[in-house]
Amino acid sequence: MNGALPFIAAAALLALVLGFLARRGKDMTLEQWTVGGRGFGAIFVFLLLAGEIYTTFTFLGGSGYAYGKGAPAYYILAYGTLAYVLSYFMLPPIWRYAKENRLYSQSDFFVHKYDSPALGVLVAIVDIVALIPYLVLQFKGLGIIVDVAGYGAISPTLAIWIGAIIVAAYVMVSGVHGSAWTSVAKDSLILGIVIFLGIYLPYHYYGGLGSMFTAIEQAKPGFTTLPPHGESLWWFSSTVLLTALGFYMWPHTFGSIYTARSATVIRKNAIVLPLYQLILLFVFFVGFAATLQVPGLTGSNIDLALFKLSVKTFDPWFVGVIGATGVLTALVPGSMILMTAATLIANNLYRAVNPSANDEQISRLAKILVPLVALVAVFFTLKGGETIVALLLMGYSFVTQLFPALVLSLARRNVATREGAAAGIIAGVATVAAVSLTGVNFRTLSWLPIQIQDLNIGIVALAVNVVVLIVVSLTMRLVAAPTHAPAE
Amino acid sequence: MRSIRWLAIVPFLALLVGPFFVNRATPLILGLPFLLAWIVAWILITSLIMAVIYAADPANREDEP
Missing domain, CATH: 1.20.1730.10 (Sodium/glucose cotransporter)
Known part of the structure; x- marks a missing residue:
């Protein structure tokens, strides 16, 4: 005591x-x-x-x-x-x-x-x-x-x-x-x-x-x-x-x-x-x-x-x-x-x-x-x-992948479809996981300009997410057009 | 008055772009390294900006207080 x-x-x-x-x-x-x-x-x-x-x-x-x-x-x-x-x-x-x-x-x-x-x-x-x-x-x-x-x-x-x-x-x-x-x-x-x-x-x-x-x-x-x-x-x-x-x-x-x-x-x-x-x-x-x-x-x-x-x-x-x-x-x-x-x-x-x-x-x-x-x-x-910060950053990157689908859904006319939202989230999370598991970051890609090498690798996951979301959403809309009702 | 909402962009510029111009230790401001003082100052200003936006926002008069 x-x-x-x-x-x-x-x-x-x-x-x-x-x-x-x-x-x-x-x-x-x-x-x-x-x-x-x-x-x-x-x-x-x-x-x-x-x-x-x-x-x-x-x-x-x-x-x-x-x-x-x-x-x-x-x-x-x-x-x-x-x-x-x-x-x-x-x-x-x-x-x-x-x-x-x-x-x-x-x-x-x-x-x-x-x-x-x-x-x-x-x-x-x-x-x-x-x-x-x-x-x-x-x-x-x-x-x-x-x-x-x-x-x-x-x-x-x-x-x-x-x-x-x-x-x-x-x-x-x-x-x-x-x-x-x-x-x-x-x-x-x-x-x-x-x-x-x-x-x-x-x-x-x-x-x-x-x-x-x-x-x-x-x-x-x-x-x-x-x-x-x-x-x-x-x-x-x-x-x-x-x-x-x-x-x-x-x-x-x-x-x-x-x-x-x-x-x-x-x-x-x-x-x-x-x-x-x-x-x-x-x-x-x-x-x-x-x-x-x-x-x-x-x-x-x-x-x-x-x-x-x-x-x-x-x-x-x-x-x-x-x-x-x-x-x-x-x-x-x-x-x-x-x-x-x-x-x-x-x-x-x-x-x-x-x-x-x-x-x-x-x-x-x-x-x-x-x-x-x-x-x-x-x-x-x-x-x-693992250290405290490292653990948190991984979780952080995961939940950040929900941001695009969420923000788009707040708009009066949501451009994202459910398939697009799901595909974007999956692609983003998969990118985060791949990056975390393989330890890749921009610094390992030494041909990149020095400024880009220092960027947070999470940017890539988010970009992949948004691109996939948009491509899949547009494709689904074209396929289903013209009767497809936008997801609220 | 809705245009006053655009003030909200200022903290983003100050905290994302601003550091590129103020990444220095001296002069110390109130004992703080210059970069840290810059960030702290912008936290104070941000709070002020949000108060202005709040005061001008008609939505806050529609809801209950």
Whole structure:
């Protein structure tokens, strides 16, 4: 037993209690469980959307990226901002359509817009394949945090099991209400802790922000600007654009739009969320402070930078408080992902096979699936390697492939047909998979100009996707002309 | 007033094209390397732009507040 553990345990307990209390006064139908009865106001929607931004990826990965690579980490600040600008225009029509048609999941949206349950199955599969690494990422982060902040008293494996059980329990009981309530605790803690660390550490070690960045530039020239090659300006712009487009394609983020009470709630959030992003700046400060103070972390260990520096600087009890915050950054997004994955399997895979199932049966099945999905994620967490950022990027590329078919479906006259949408998604996902598995990138094609070599390879997948979508859609329209009715 | 929506393009230009012109460490602005300060400044401006678009958007008066 050490000074840090009580705080970490308290965070886990708090999540469990809040998660259970959130159920009070609600009749847990599928609509309440998965989209909060479509009755959340600006604050809860804000917390859900913000809750998905401040995950272990930002807490550990963000500081780790700044620590290990410097300026390329800035991309995280930029893509969120652009995604929020897009959200102002893109999300209200999605929300309205979802409300009118009583949709529960992202996959439902495609089913209705393209009048094709088969397309829904395809989307659900892409979603689930992307969600599992995201959940694994949260569990992995949880293990790291409890291990380091608890001074090794609890093994990562035990921590992951405990975390998975807590999340699965409160998701089964309270669904999205549990996520919203635990978000309140998480966001207050993270706001306080990250801003404190981001201000205190640079002053403590360097006497201020300016002197910290000056010292870093002296020790590592060019560390606070983008390098001429590799993660260069071309890499930066292409990555920011791609991730901004993919941002709301994550099924759990997409699903939290459905919880909104009105479209205005969503538009208001587009004003506030860019500002809230700035918390990430303080996360970066921690990472930068660590570069010269706890040097030597490489590979996937860069994710430990924040905690290594904290352990070096603070008393165990305070490391415990930071650890407690970290635990919540894993549990809250974990709960959203878990609920979304279970809903997708029950509502979009099972219902496709058994269309006569009613909402009550789907609801019961979704809740039963929660612990099973958690179990699968725990299995991959304990088995897998890879660094946090690498895992996330692959999932990100997958869900980004849904963007073209989605955006086109919002137009008054959709040029894409269901066949085109499906073919585009399949081609895009196949490209991502091929690229990830073979390790090809533009840099291996040395005959290309240097600027193109640095582009994010995801651009190719998206381009393939769009081309296939258009060609197949036009072909289908020509074949079926002139009677073919456009998919809404 | 709908044309004010086109302001939303500005953050894209600032954050996707802008860095090509400001990829430098100095001068430090409020202690931040110049490129980082540029990004932070544009996050603040973006929020402002979205507030202007929101205020001018008739859709927000049709819905409940």
